[in-house]
Amino acid sequence: MSKVRCAIYTRKSSEEGLEQDFNSLDAQREACAAYILSQASEGWSLLPEYYDDGGLSGGTLERPALKRLLTDIEAGKIDIVVVYKVDRLTRSLLDFAKLVETFDVAGTSFVSVTQSFNTTNSMGRLTLNMLLSFAQFEREVTAERIRDKIAASKAKGMWMGGNPPLGxxxxxxxxxxxxxxxxxxxxxxxxxxxxxxxxxxxxxxxxxxxxxxxxxxxxxxxxxxxxxxxxxxxxxxxxxxxxxxxxxxxxxxxxxxxxxxxxxxxxxxxxxxxxxxxxxxxxxxxRSPSLLAGLVFDENGEPLVATHASKHMSNSARGGKTRYRYYVSRSLQLGSEKEGCGIRMPAQALEEIVCETLAKQFDQPLRLISQAGLEAQPSQLEQVTLACKKAAIELRQGSSPVLGQLISRVELGYGEITVKVGTSELAAHLDIAKAAAAPELLCLTIEVQLRRSGKIVRFVEPGGKPFCDSEPQPHLVKLLKLSQAWWREMQDDHLSAKELSIRHSVDKSYVSRVIRLNFLAPKIIEQMLAGEQTADLDVRTLLGLTALPLRWEEQEHLFLAR
Structure with a gap:
């Protein structure tokens, strides 16, 4: 008989009573352990690991013990998850769907001790979905009651708890x-x-x-x-x-x-x-603002000042100008630096990577709180999660005042960028406490390289993939469309490359280099249309190839972003 590895997950919404020698989590675990023991004849065996979340709501998946449980499930360490009631696992129908998907991929089932459910058949799933719909409804109604009570209390001028303001x-x-x-x-x-x-x-x-x-x-x-x-x-x-x-x-x-x-x-x-x-x-x-003005330094501690240059737009009917922003070493800006020394950094590329780095931290509120040494009560988690979500959205839009308020310093090193965030400012922004032993600064280090692709300058990961989500390069997209149009024209009108070059008054070799782009590997084309290609894959690179490999695998080895 094969061994069935069972893990017990327990949860309690509030911290009340957790200090007792035998609390709700212990009671849940005892009931689940007894159930597993009753199935010993089927090969069920209890794993020694504890997955207990005390004082955490079932309305979110941001729970430390649940995350450990899911990690072990994905690693193939667990066959069955045993819970006292289904709502101990989650009260959200959407979250439940995510959990079931994770369970299915790993081949893991789950059992509720006090409710008869079997997630391996359609009827069991239907029953579970109905139950969770009621659980979610109950949670939403409770949340509405709490919000209404808070609104009514504040209308009377009452203080509704949390960390009191200084003073x-x-x-x-x-x-x-x-x-x-x-x-x-x-x-x-x-x-x-x-x-x-x-x-x-x-x-x-x-x-x-x-x-x-x-x-x-x-x-x-x-x-x-x-x-x-x-x-x-x-x-x-x-x-x-x-x-x-x-x-x-x-x-x-x-x-x-x-x-x-x-x-x-x-x-x-x-x-x-x-x-x-x-x-x-x-x-x-x-004037497009320099979001990091006064915050950028090189590895020697020299500040980089925000500056710009303007260039006339030759193709503009109005004769307008294009504004290019940079962060430049102060000594280089003043003309005191030797030629070839100092740093001249494209502002938009640097701001994008700093904003995305900080946004990724806000994407994981519990991890951010832990790393920064902050302290949040269970009742504050929903408020903190919403604040983090809002900050992440604003940072990715490049319009957030959070950047100047939280960042203490941005240091440019060889092959890396370090973003230093003030933990006191972060605690104030999230309206939570900072532990006495918390560090003054949270240091975020990113390994990146600066690459130029045509006129576009981007930061890329060591493998060549753009660090931030990028827009498709217009010149690349235009070239791909031209390649397809010329190929259809050759097929429909039965033209040779030479005849097509005469029709469009271009060189025959140019026609050949454009036409062969029809035979690029689909994955490469997908990346170019999504703006996810490697930084060195541009129009000049594609048209400058002496020969394009016929096998897609060879093309992908040359051009595909990993």
């Missing part, structure tokens, strides 16, 4: 002022009004040794102790809590808590912030 401490359903911290908040507002620049205020605070006060959350976790960052100051200066107000979904309510600053001071600071923002927006509309 306050929780006081039942309200906030109480912490005098020494409130004085610091008033100073920050007044000093910003006097200076008018958040970056300069950050530099002054750092030079004075002013640090974020250390506070202890209700859970016993310590936060603060680091220097103030730009993102954190922006969050403080624009937080209406300090005015004694509660904002919720665009509406303003009078809070039950006492204000720290006056209405006059608040209005002046908001007007100054708005003026600065509008100034940046006007610049952005008229």
């Amino acid at each position: 306050y401490k929780p006081d039942d359903r309200s906030l109480a002022i912490v005098p020494e911290h409130a004085d610091l908040i008033r100073q920050l507002f007044r000093r910003y009004l006097a200076i008018g620049n958040v970056r300069l205020l950050v530099e002054q605070l750092e030079a004075e040794g002013t640090r974020v006060p250390i506070r202890t959350a209700s859970t016993g976790r310590r936060m603060g102790g680091g220097t103030f960052g730009r993102g954190q100051l922006y969050a403080i200066l624009s937080n209406p809590i300090y005015l004694g107000e509660i904002h919720h979904r665009g509406k303003v309510y009078e809070g039950k808590h006492e204000a720290i600053i006056t209405r006059d001071l608040w209005d002046q600071v908001q007007a100054r912030l708005a003026d600065n923002t509008q100034g940046r927006q006007r610049t952005s509309t008229a």
